[in-house]
Amino acid sequence: MEPVEPRTSWTFVTQHARILAMILRDPEIRVRDLATECRLTERATQAIVTDLETAGYLTRERHGRRNHYEVTPGTLFRHPAEGRHEIAQLLRLLVDLDRVAETDPRPAGDDGDRHERPPPG
Template identity: 40%
Template sequence: MLIVLHSDPDMVLREVALRVGITERGVQRIVQDLEDEGFIRREKVGRKNHYQVMTDESLRHSLEAHCTIGDLLKLISG
């Protein structure tokens, strides 16, 4: 989901759900969790949301705390 929001920060959650293969409600819960943890920021732009992935944030687990979300996105994206 982070990859999808990072590649298209203005994508509506319905489209994210279709791309990821889960329900829109599931996407809403995950986005809220990511926002609560500080991994993404949501900004209202008119009637839509703009999502910013916080690429400088460290991963949560102590074994990966030296890595950032940006590092993870680079690794996954190739």
């Protein structure tokens, strides 16, 4: 049997969720920095921030030359399957994962010996 190639390059966390969590962590983060972290263009990142603002998930105010963002508390997931749940728990999880990653000395993607694959054969 031939190995099956992945259908697409998808992730469990959407760019919208990722950006919202990053804004929660740093309310004065620049679009340029969001784009770099998410591996998106600044234009795509700005469109996502606008989506989130338009949908009521965050507000934006100018503070001098910078934007200051505030994540709106009590907002719910958009999909009916999760629609009765607040997104706050997911955002806290993502922010906590970022904090753990900053203090973990292992390179990204290194899960240590816990998930080591057995040798082929």
